[in-house]
Amino acid sequence: MTYAINFEANNAKFQKEGFPGKQPLPPSKHVTIVSCMDARIDVHKALGVGIGEAHLIQNAGGRSAEALRSVVISQQLLGTKEVHVIHHTDCGMLTFSNADIRSKIEKDLGTSAANVAGAIDFLPFADLDKSVREDVKFLKDSPLVLDVPIHGWVYQIEDGKIRKVK
Numbered sequence: 242m243t244y245a246i247n248f249e250a251n252n253a254k255f256q257k258e259g260f261p262g263k264q265p266l267p268p269s270k271h272v273t274i275v276s277c278m279d280a281r282i283d284v285h286k287a288l289g290v291g292i293g294e295a296h297l298i299q300n301a302g303g304r305s306a307e308a309l310r311s312v313v314i315s316q317q318l319l320g321t322k323e324v325h326v327i328h329h330t331d332c333g334m335l336t337f338s339n340a341d342i343r344s345k346i347e348k349d350l351g352t353s354a355a356n357v358a359g360a361i362d363f364l365p366f367a368d369l370d371k372s373v374r375e376d377v378k379f380l381k382d383s384p385l386v387l388d389v390p391i392h393g394w395v396y397q398i399e400d401g402k403i404r405k406v407k
């Protein structure tokens with residue numbers, strides 16, 4: 242059985258004790274946050290952002306290239322006016338290369354899967370601050386992204402502190 246066996250009981254408790262009530266669709270603070278999917282980061286708590294206040298786009302590494310589709314929808318259809326990119330220390334994306342993951346895919350899933358993976362950039366990175374700067378630049382340079390404030394941050398897994406990347 243998977244962990245999902247707990248979902249219905251947990252959800253019943255949430256409905257009673259944690260559900261914040263019906264909220265308007267557009268984020269009330271007009272903010273979009275792109276961050277890593279790392280299970281150790283609670284972006285809402287770490288930044289003091291409440292439910293209904295910001296769009297939270299999470300993927301492996303918090304990479305802008307993968308988040309672009311959602312950023313555009315967030316801005317064009319739901320009125321957000323600033324973007325924050327947050328990467329973090331001890332990120333899994335610092336631990337492998339495209340070649341590494343492609344060879345693992347070949348081992349696990351076979352050659353045809355590896356060929357498909359060969360066309361995918363998994364967007365790993367070797368330098369944390371540089372990856373943040375690259376992702377801010379990627380959004381600033383995109384013709385699809387509004388000319389709004391776009392900032393980069395590093396979240397420190399070790400102590401929960403954030404710092405701005407210049």
Ligand SMILES: [Zn+2]
Binds near residue numbers: 302329331333334
């Ligand atoms: Zn990460």
